[in-house]
Every structure is written in structure tokens, then in C-alpha cells.
Amino acid sequence: MHLSALDAVPYFDRPSAPAEPGMPLAAVDTPALLLDLAAMEHNIAVVHGAVHDMNLALRPHAKAHKCVELALRQLQAGAVGICCQKVGEAEIFVRAGVPDVLITNQVVGAEKCRRVAQLALQARVAVCVDHPDHVRDIAEAARGQHVRVDVLIEVDIGQGRCGVANAAQALGLARAITAHGDNLTLRGVHAFSGRAQHLRQPRQREQDVAQASVLLNEIVGALHAAGHTCATVTGGGTGTYTLEGRSGIYTEVQPGSYVLMDADYAANELAPNQAPLRQALLGLCTVISARNGRAVLDGGLKTFAVDRGLPRVLRAGWQVTAVSDEHTVLQAETEAAARAAPLTVGDRVLLQPGHCDPTVNLHDWLVAFRDDVVEEIWPVDARGALR
Amino acid sequence: MHLSALDAVPYFDRPSAPAEPGMPLAAVDTPALLLDLAAMEHNIAVVHGAVHDMNLALRPHAKAHKCVELALRQLQAGAVGICCQKVGEAEIFVRAGVPDVLITNQVVGAEKCRRVAQLALQARVAVCVDHPDHVRDIAEAARGQHVRVDVLIEVDIGQGRCGVANAAQALGLARAITAHGDNLTLRGVHAFSGRAQHLRQPRQREQDVAQASVLLNEIVGALHAAGHTCATVTGGGTGTYTLEGRSGIYTEVQPGSYVLMDADYAANELAPNQAPLRQALLGLCTVISARNGRAVLDGGLKTFAVDRGLPRVLRAGWQVTAVSDEHTVLQAETEAAARAAPLTVGDRVLLQPGHCDPTVNLHDWLVAFRDDVVEEIWPVDARGALR
Numbered sequence: 001m002h003l004s005a006l007d008a009v010p011y012f013d014r015p016s017a018p019a020e021p022g023m024p025l026a027a028v029d030t031p032a033l034l035l036d037l038a039a040m041e042h043n044i045a046v047v048h049g050a051v052h053d054m055n056l057a058l059r060p061h062a063k064a065h066k067c068v069e070l071a072l073r074q075l076q077a078g079a080v081g082i083c084c085q086k087v088g089e090a091e092i093f094v095r096a097g098v099p100d101v102l103i104t105n106q107v108v109g110a111e112k113c114r115r116v117a118q119l120a121l122q123a124r125v126a127v128c129v130d131h132p133d134h135v136r137d138i139a140e141a142a143r144g145q146h147v148r149v150d151v152l153i154e155v156d157i158g159q160g161r162c163g164v165a166n167a168a169q170a171l172g173l174a175r176a177i178t179a180h181g182d183n184l185t186l187r188g189v190h191a192f193s194g195r196a197q198h199l200r201q202p203r204q205r206e207q208d209v210a211q212a213s214v215l216l217n218e219i220v221g222a223l224h225a226a227g228h229t230c231a232t233v234t235g236g237g238t239g240t241y242t243l244e245g246r247s248g249i250y251t252e253v254q255p256g257s258y259v260l261m262d263a264d265y266a267a268n269e270l271a272p273n274q275a276p277l278r279q280a281l282l283g284l285c286t287v288i289s290a291r292n293g294r295a296v297l298d299g300g301l302k303t304f305a306v307d308r309g310l311p312r313v314l315r316a317g318w319q320v321t322a323v324s325d326e327h328t329v330l331q332a333e334t335e336a337a338a339r340a341a342p343l344t345v346g347d348r349v350l351l352q353p354g355h356c357d358p359t360v361n362l363h364d365w366l367v368a369f370r371d372d373v374v375e376e377i378w379p380v381d382a383r384g385a386l387r
Numbered sequence: 388m389h390l391s392a393l394d395a396v397p398y399f400d401r402p403s404a405p406a407e408p409g410m411p412l413a414a415v416d417t418p419a420l421l422l423d424l425a426a427m428e429h430n431i432a433v434v435h436g437a438v439h440d441m442n443l444a445l446r447p448h449a450k451a452h453k454c455v456e457l458a459l460r461q462l463q464a465g466a467v468g469i470c471c472q473k474v475g476e477a478e479i480f481v482r483a484g485v486p487d488v489l490i491t492n493q494v495v496g497a498e499k500c501r502r503v504a505q506l507a508l509q510a511r512v513a514v515c516v517d518h519p520d521h522v523r524d525i526a527e528a529a530r531g532q533h534v535r536v537d538v539l540i541e542v543d544i545g546q547g548r549c550g551v552a553n554a555a556q557a558l559g560l561a562r563a564i565t566a567h568g569d570n571l572t573l574r575g576v577h578a579f580s581g582r583a584q585h586l587r588q589p590r591q592r593e594q595d596v597a598q599a600s601v602l603l604n605e606i607v608g609a610l611h612a613a614g615h616t617c618a619t620v621t622g623g624g625t626g627t628y629t630l631e632g633r634s635g636i637y638t639e640v641q642p643g644s645y646v647l648m649d650a651d652y653a654a655n656e657l658a659p660n661q662a663p664l665r666q667a668l669l670g671l672c673t674v675i676s677a678r679n680g681r682a683v684l685d686g687g688l689k690t691f692a693v694d695r696g697l698p699r700v701l702r703a704g705w706q707v708t709a710v711s712d713e714h715t716v717l718q719a720e721t722e723a724a725a726r727a728a729p730l731t732v733g734d735r736v737l738l739q740p741g742h743c744d745p746t747v748n749l750h751d752w753l754v755a756f757r758d759d760v761v762e763e764i765w766p767v768d769a770r771g772a773l774r
Binding site for chain 1: 686709751
């Protein structure tokens with residue numbers, strides 16, 4: 001289904017970039033999505049260092065940034081590969097030279113499975129399964145391309161979404177996978193809970209990962225007892241990766257947001273031993289209207305995803321009160337604040353997005369800056385790669 | 388700032404289309420955004436007919452669909468032009484041959500004003516202002532290109548966003564505009580309230596538009612009394628356009644969502660004389676995991692905007708309970724429902740998006756179908772045109 005749709009030529013392919021290298025931030029066109037390189041480098045140093053110290057593999061989730069340049073920096077900093085969520089994302093990263101991609105999702109349908117098998121000709125590729133039909137379809141596609149594809153059994157550890165619920169279901173899938181031994185390799189188990197990432201208290205997150213680890217130990221024990229290899233147990237995000245790392249059962253963690261950060265993750269209370277991460281992803285907007293302690297910005301729901309709360313404006317005395325299709329409305333907290341730090345037409349403000357993943361997916365470019373100067377412009381290569 | 392960013396070549400420009408003309412809907416790759424042509428034609432007939440009967444100008448808002456093919460159909464069906472929200476959108480529609488574009492927004496910054504003036508060389512173009520700085524900047528840009536740009540004074544009729552609040556402020560802007568008589572033409576007044584569109588009861592919407600009309604009559608009266616022309620009073624959306632139409636003060640309405648519709652607009656109670664619109668925009672997803680009366684779909688927050696509520700699944704006995712980055716979770720309403728209309732891996736379902744505008748902006752293609760067959764594939768040309 002990877003069509004060229006020759007009869008439908010868009011008038012427009014990718015919006016032009018809002019800046020060019022060497023430009024001061026003050027000259028960047030708005031709305032724009034900025035990447036603070038120093039903050040990004042800090043976050044990579046903290047997380048990659050912590051994972052290295054725990055003697056684990058790190059496989060960052062590229063669905064958060066969808067950006068080849070960022071993935072390459074993560075690989076340079078020790079990542080063993082990346083995670084993707086969509087076959088279309090994996091295709092882009094493999095084309096860019098990423099040698100090892102785990103699709104942390106069920107791939108459904110003959111055509112998407114064929115594309116996975118095709119990718120396996122060029123890179124180490126794995127997918128997740130939680131139903132015998134997934135195994136049958138990916139095996140058939142791998143056989144068709146004469147390749148081997150790695151498979152992980154997804155376990156539902158509390159998200160209530162995809163994944164098997166118990167050892168009996170996992171064993172059934174393991175048997176189905178090994179029955180296709182010429183084309184499929186059982187790599188292990190995938191177990192991720194998005195819900196757990198955003199439990200606000202460290203103790204809540206600890207309990208959640210501890211409970212998941214009990215189930216995983218049972219399942220991995222059952223797989224081993226039945227003679228299956230289970231080399232990899234992978235999962236864990238920005239909110240919990242240190243807990244999976246110390247669980248004794250996970251061999252690999254897959255945080256994604258850590259490199260960018262957002263207001264939702266920033267609201268997590270950190271454990272005493274956790275190094276804070278810095279906000280690397282920022283929205284830059286211009287005030288287009290201002291009146292009575294109110295300022296209206298030139299970016300709204302097409303600039304910021306609001307599914308986990310409104311963006312936070314980084315301007316003392318002002319707060320975001322509404323985001324509509326095309327505008328974000330700021331209100332001065334007090335009359336004194338409005339006088340002390342007024343906003344008027346043409347002023348520019350920075351905002352911390354509420355949720356990084358769907359916000360990045362709204363943008364075609366990341367403006368990477370250091371010390372208020374644009375250093376590089378990175379395409380969000382896999383923006384819109386839905387399939 | 389319209390740069391080519393030659394040093395940053397993306398690995399990928401526009402995702403390939405999920406279908407091709409002639410294909411049955413059952414063969415469309417997912418997730419995909421579908422357009423039911425019969426429903427769209429119904430909606431155009433209803434709304435364009437009603438506006439024609441009220442003897443008003445219709446200027447549909449293209450920010451809802453961002454699609455040249457759709458705009459051309461609206462023009463063929465009697466629209467006098469279109470509205471856009473961004474200069475970048477206007478550039479795309481003008482390039483495609485749309486002869487008349489109103490940017491229903493303040494355009495801020497010398498470079499964006501220059502682009503507006505450039506457009507005025509090729510089409511009839513207007514912008515909104517609510518501050519003397521807007522007038523100064525657009526006049527300077529128009530002078531630089533030796534063109535005339537039309538200007539509308541935006542009035543805040545209750546949204547609490549952009550716009551002047553009273554006749555004195557409007558008169559001040561009218562004087563500023565006419566002082567640049569060689570380059571600016573005062574076309575009239577722009578007055579739109581997004582808030583009013585979604586008041587659920589017809590009576591609430593009536594009261595809101597009636598109240599706005601009082602303020603508008605006062606402002607337009609003051610402009611006329613001071614010798615200013617005010618040929619156009621434009622505003623009104625899908626929720627209220629019949630009310631503006633009968634207000635006696637509006638000369639033009641600008642509904643956008645009517646052509647697509649969404650769950651939020653469908654939740655409005657209609658007045659007795661209002662013809663219902665049909666849901667033309669649909670999400671198509673595949674079940675990738677199913678277990679215990681739960682089904683997980685292959686599209687999440689990057690397929691559906693959820694700022695005005697979750698999408699609604701069009702499958703009896705099932706409802707959407709969660710949308711996360713990459714998944715939508717359906718739950719059977721009862722065990723009997725799950726048995727009567729089960730969902731299993733590979734099944735496909737249609738969904739009604741919660742909010743059409745930001746949902747369309749997530750997609751690169753609209754799959755236009757009729758009678759379960761794909762008829763055309765339309766690019767969402769202005770997807771991501773943020774600036």
C-alpha cells in the first residue's frame with residue numbers, strides 16, 4: 001500500500017524551516033519548535049550514564065522525537081538501537097542508517113508485515129506480538145522475503161492495552177513462534193506501562209514496577225522452564241527506567257521523552273537519588289494581540305498538543321489560560337505582574353509543551369539552538385508516519 | 388524567513404497515501420482519514436443553500452480542511468472566496484488558484500506582512516487588525532510592493548481573545564487605516580466567537596449572537612457616522628451562521644467545519660428550522676489487539692485530536708475509553724454486546740473525530756470515497772502551514 005498517488009500532487013510538501021543556522025533566536029519565525037542543545041546533551045548524559053551504570057541496554061523510543069539527527073546522537077551516546085511505533089517510522093530510520101529497530105507494537109495486515117520483512121533485509125528488526133495471528137502473519141512475510149525477524153511477546157503489566165495477561169498465554173505464543181523457527185526468533189518479552197510513567201509519587205512508581213516485575217518473573221520463568229530462550233526483557237520509560245533497571249528482570253530500557261521533556265513529566269516528583277532532567281523542547285510564539293492583561297499568541301492546537309494539559313509559558317507573572325485551534329491566550333496573574341513584565345504585540349515568549357510526543361508530530365522542523373543562536377535545523381523526518 | 392534550509396534535507400517528505408482511486412474501502416491502509424463525498428455534498432448543499440437564501444456572502448474557513456480540492460468545490464458551489472488563518476495557508480490556496488482570501492487573524496512581523504503584500508499581487512487579500520502597530524506594518528509592506536491590501540477591524544464579541552472592545556477603539560483604527568489610503572482599504576469588520584459555536588442550546592446561541600449584534604451595530608454605526616465605509620461585516624461559524632445571517636448586521640459568514648463535521652458540533656442541539664449536517668470526516672482504524680471485551684486500534688493522538696473530547700466509534704455496543712499516543716482503546720459496553728458484535732485482530736472500525744480542524748492537520752491525505760469505493764485521494768495541502 002506504499003503508493004505514489006501520482007494523480008494527486010500536493011501544492012506543497014513540507015513547510016519551509018522557520019530559521020537558518022547562525023541566526024539569533026530573536027530572528028526565528030514563529031510559531032516554531034526549538035531544541036535547547038545544552039539541555040538535550042545534559043539529558044542524554046544523565047540517562048545514558050544511569051543506564052550504563054546499571055549495566056543495561058538502552059534503546060530510546062524514537063516516537064518521541066521522530067528525528068534522525070537526534071536518533072544518531074542517541075546511538076553515538078551508547079544506545080544499542082531505537083524503538084519505533086510504526087513501520088513507516090522504522091523505514092525512515094533504517095533508510096537513515098539506524099542498524100537496529102524494535103517496533104514496540106503489533107504489526108497487523110499482510111502488507112505492513114511485508115514491509116517489516118523487507119526492512120529485515122537491511123537492519124536488525126523486531127516486532128511485538130500478543131496473538132497467534134500476529135505470529136502467523138509476520139512468519140509468512142518473513143518466509144516470503146527469505147529473512148528472519150525477531151519477535152517479542154508483549155505482556156500487559158497494568159496499562160490495560162495490548163499484551164498477554166499471564167504465563168499460559170505467553171507460552172502459547174512462544175510455541176507458535178518457535179514453530180516458525182526458520183523465519184522467526186523469539187527475542188524475549190516486551191512490557192511497558194505508559195500509565196506508570198506519570199504516577200506522580202516515586203513510591204507509586206516503585207510499587208507499580210515491583211508488581212509488574214513479579215508477573216514478568218513468573219512469565220520469563222515459565223518460558224525458560226519450557227525450554228524457550230528469553231534473552232531480552234524490554235520496557236520502561238522516562239518516568240520509571242531506573243526502577244526497571246534495578247528490577248533484576250529487565251535487560252533493556254526504552255525511555256523516549258527524556259531527551260526532550262515536557263510539563264507532564266516535569267510534574268513527576270523525583271526520587272531522592274534521581275538527577276533532574278532539563279526542558280530541551282520549547283515552543284516559541286509571538287504576541288499578536290494584547291489588551292487588559294491578556295496576550296494572545298500565534299500558536300494554538302496546531303502548535304501544541306494539549307492532551308496532557310496546556311503548555312506552560314516561561315514568563316514570570318503570566319499564565320496560559322486557553323489554547324484554541326490557532327491561538328494560545330495568556331493572562332497576567334495580577335495587575336502588578338502585567339505592569340512589571342508587560343506583553344505587547346510583537347513580543348516573543350517561550351513555552352514548555354504539555355506533552356512532547358504529539359507536539360513534535362505537529363512540526364516539520366526542530367530549531368536546534370545554543371546560547372540564543374540557532375546551530376542547526378533538523379527535520380522531524382518521521383512526522384506524520386502513521387502507518 | 389521563507390527559507391529552503393538546503394543543509395537540512397529530510398529523509399522523507401510526505402507520507403505516501405493510504406489508498407488509491409478505485410480501491411474498496413476494505414483495502415485502504417490504516418490509520419487513515421476518510422471523506423464521505425455524499426455527506427460532504429449534502430453539507431455543501433445545505434449550508435450554501437441556506438446562506439444563498441439569506442442573501443449573504445459565504446466565505447468558508449479553509450483552516451478546517453486545509454485542502455485545495457475541497458476549497459475549489461466550495462467556490463464552485465457559490466463561495467465568494469475563503470478564509471485562512473495563516474499567511475502560509477493563504478500562499479498555498481492562492482498558488483492553487485483561489486482568487487480571494489481573507490486572513491482572519493492579525494499578521495505580525497515585517498516578513499509575514501511582506502508575504503501578505505506579495506500575495507496581494509496575485510489575489511484579493513485581506514487581513515484583520517486590532518492594534519495600530521498592525522496597521523502600520525501592513526501599510527509599510529503594501530507600500531513596499533506597490534499594492535493595496537484590504538483591512539478589517541477585528542471586534543471581540545465575547546471570545547475574550549483578539550479584537551477591539553468598543554467603538555472608540557474601532558474608530559481609532561479606522562483613522563489609522565484611512566491615513567494609509569494609498570495602500571490600505573478599510574473593508575469592514577471581522578467579528579467571530581468560537582465559544583458561541585459550541586453553546587449546546589439554540590437559545591444560548593441566539594442570545595450570544597443577539598448580544599454581539601448590538602455591539603456590532605454600535606461600532607458599524609459609529610464608523611459610518613465618522614464617514615468610514617464598512618462594506619463587510621464577516622463572522623459566524625458552523626454553529627451560528629444562520630443566526631448571523633438573520634442578524635441584519637452581518638453581510639458574510641465563514642463556517643468551516645460544516646463541510647466535514649465532528650462529534651463536538653454533532654452534540655449541538657439544533658433549532659427546529661435547522662437542517663442537520665452529516666458526518667463527512669471519518670477515521671478508519673484496524674484492531675491490533677483484542678482481549679476480554681477490549682479492542683486496541685492502530686491510531687491514537689497522532690491520528691485524532693482529543694482537545695474537545697475523544698473520537699466516537701461507529702460500532703454498536705462499543706465505546707472509546709482511552710486515546711494514548713499511538714492507540715485508541717475500545718471497550719464493549721456489555722458482555723452481550725461483545726458477543727453480538729465482537730472485535731478481533733484485523734477488524735476495521737470507523738470513528739467520528741472529536742474535533743475536525745486539528746484532526747485534519749495531523750494527516751497528509753484525505754481518502755475521498757463514495758459507496759464504499761475510493762474515488763479520489765486529496766492531499767491536505769496546507770497541513771502544518773503554521774506560519
